[in-house]
Amino acid sequence: xxxxxxxxxxxSNKKMTFMERIYLPAIFKGMAITLKHFFRKKVTINYPxxxxxxxxxxxxxHVLKRDEEGRERCTACGLCAVACPAEAIxxxxxxxxxxxxxxxxxxxxxxxxxxxxxxCIFCGDCEEACPKExxxxxxxxxxxxxxxxxxxxxxxxxxxxxxxxxxxxxxARQTESVLKFKQNKRFAHNK
Amino acid sequence: MDWTLYxxxxxxxxxxxxxxxxxxxxSTYGERKVAAFMQDRRGPNxxxxxxxxxxLADGVKMFMKEEIIPTTANKKxxxxxxxxxxxxxxxxxxxxxxxxxxxxxxxxxxxxxxDLNIGILYVFAMVxxxxxxxxxxxxxxNNKYALLGSIRAASQMISYEIAMGMSIIALILTxxxxxxxxxxxxxxxxxxxxxxxxxxxxxxxxxAFAETNRAxxxxxxxxxxxxxxxxxEYSSMKLGFYLFAEYINMFVSSAVIxxxxxxxxxxxxxxxxxxxxxxxxxxxxxFFFMKILFLIFLxxxxxxxxxxxxxxxxxxxxxxxxxxLAIFNIxxxxxxxxxxxxx
Numbered sequence: 001x002x003x004x005x006x007x008x009x010x011x012s013n014k015k016m017t018f019m020e021r022i023y024l025p026a027i028f029k030g031m032a033i034t035l036k037h038f039f040r041k042k043v044t045i046n047y048p049x050x051x052x053x054x055x056x057x058x059x060x061x062h063v064l065k066r067d068e069e070g071r072e073r074c075t076a077c078g079l080c081a082v083a084c085p086a087e088a089i090x091x092x093x094x095x096x097x098x099x100x101x102x103x104x105x106x107x108x109x110x111x112x113x114x115x116x117x118x119x120c121i122f123c124g125d126c127e128e129a130c131p132k133e134x135x136x137x138x139x140x141x142x143x144x145x146x147x148x149x150x151x152x153x154x155x156x157x158x159x160x161x162x163x164x165x166x167x168x169x170x171x172a173r174q175t176e177s178v179l180k181f182k183q184n185k186r187f188a189h190n191k
Numbered sequence: 192m193d194w195t196l197y198x199x200x201x202x203x204x205x206x207x208x209x210x211x212x213x214x215x216x217x218s219t220y221g222e223r224k225v226a227a228f229m230q231d232r233r234g235p236n237x238x239x240x241x242x243x244x245x246x247l248a249d250g251v252k253m254f255m256k257e258e259i260i261p262t263t264a265n266k267k268x269x270x271x272x273x274x275x276x277x278x279x280x281x282x283x284x285x286x287x288x289x290x291x292x293x294x295x296x297x298x299x300x301x302x303x304x305x306d307l308n309i310g311i312l313y314v315f316a317m318v319x320x321x322x323x324x325x326x327x328x329x330x331x332x333n334n335k336y337a338l339l340g341s342i343r344a345a346s347q348m349i350s351y352e353i354a355m356g357m358s359i360i361a362l363i364l365t366x367x368x369x370x371x372x373x374x375x376x377x378x379x380x381x382x383x384x385x386x387x388x389x390x391x392x393x394x395x396x397x398x399a400f401a402e403t404n405r406a407x408x409x410x411x412x413x414x415x416x417x418x419x420x421x422x423x424e425y426s427s428m429k430l431g432f433y434l435f436a437e438y439i440n441m442f443v444s445s446a447v448i449x450x451x452x453x454x455x456x457x458x459x460x461x462x463x464x465x466x467x468x469x470x471x472x473x474x475x476x477x478f479f480f481m482k483i484l485f486l487i488f489l490x491x492x493x494x495x496x497x498x499x500x501x502x503x504x505x506x507x508x509x510x511x512x513x514x515x516l517a518i519f520n521i522x523x524x525x526x527x528x529x530x531x532x533x534x
Contacts, residue, residue, distance in 0.1 A: 037229050
């Protein structure tokens with residue numbers, strides 16, 4: 001049989017030699033190994049002070065994007081909720097009233113937009129489904145809670161801040177397919 | 192014996208008591224750090240600087256925990272068990288010479304609480320009584336795992352005490368005294384007994400591991416087979432006492448090993464430095480504690496290196512390997528003295 005690694009050793013039932021029987025050399029060998037590990041660099045990351053670097057395409061907490069003028073991009077079409085395999089997204093749509101043009105980009109908007117973070121599996125299907133480039137997954141972490149209710153995130157937690165300096169960078173998630181999709185004339189809604 | 196001596200002895204006793212407790216307390220911290228470092232982890236580092244307050248936090252936690260005494264347990268003995276374990280562990284430190292003599296205002300103060308002429312036997316007696324703590328606690332719990340743990344502890348202690356005693360006999364043949372003070376005095380300079388009794392040292396060290404119930408001989412509390420061994424039913428500070436007694440035992444047996452085989456408070460080349468006698472004494476004590484700390488580290492180092500013995504292997508090693516070796520050691524030492532020194 002072919003060996004999987006070249007580290008395998010043949011096992012035999014031969015009688016142990018005297019040196020092997022008194023165990024001490026083997027014990028010293030083992031102690032040398034543990035001592036070597038004693039001075040080795042630790043692999044632990046001190047979590048709250050240090051954080052592990054995420055992969056570039058990490059899928060964490062969602063963000064509902066605003067456009068350049070600070071209007072919410074979401075039009076409450078419900079495609080994300082349909083696409084969601086975990087059925088984590090619910091929304092209630094509302095019509096934009098006159099005078100609210102600076103708040104909502106489209107004529108229809110999501111009055112309530114909730115994601116249940118306990119159901120969400122962070123697959124990213126919602127951002128793929130979104131025709132308005134409104135929802136993206138970011139490299140932020142969903143924080144732990146003591147109860148279940150706070151895990152249902154509403155618009156207050158999902159929509160990004162108005163302040164241009166506090167906008168959430170989603171350039172890492174704007175993959176090639178997203179950019180290609182943007183250039184499609186048929187969906188020229190981003191003009 | 193005038194009253195200054197009594198006061199001095201009392202104060203010294205309290206100091207030794209406190210030092211033992213503090214070192215045992217920080218051995219728990221050291222144990223966790225050593226374990227962590229040997230497994231490429233960091234160990235406790237949250238409570239205080241480098242986690243140095245961790246033992247205090249553990250102590251507070253132990254005291255705050257709910258105290259459970261099983262209804263089927265023998266209540267008196269259940270309480271007596273950890274008390275015996277703790278008391279006997281603390282008692283052994285009395286005969287160990289922690290340093291030479293200090294001369295203050297014309298009075299000589301020995302850094303040893305009691306210089307018994309049978310010091311080694313006293314240590315043995317205390318260690319042997321220590322096993323009663325485990326046995327009584329295990330039996331009083333009325334739990335089969337606890338009982339199995341205490342049976343194991345008892346048979347292990349008895350088996351290894353024989354080899355241990357025999358390794359000591361060879362040592363006594365060379366020193367000619369049972370007093371720990373005399374034994375240390377004879378090892379002045381670099382005349383450490385380990386150079387004269389290497390085999391005896393090895394046997395004694397292995398037996399010391401077994402006597403303190405430390406890995407690889409920690410069968411009485413073997414988690415994989417016995418849940419918690421003799422302290423399965425214990426909770427709160429009673430459990431704390433059992434665990435703490437183990438660390439005190441470790442400290443005391445390190446001190447005994449350092450006294451018997453590593454020259455106690457003797458430092459090499461101390462005579463050539465030409466320091467004042469008091470300074471020499473203090474330096475000697477410091478050096479003694481360094482030896483003890485190294486031996487404690489050795490205890491931990493071995494614990495985190497070697498896997499636990501199987502029970503039959505343990506008995507095999509104790510009765511069929513160490514005891515004949517110890518007897519051989521006695522014979523060889525005796526023959527050496529008979530043919531060279533005495534003639």
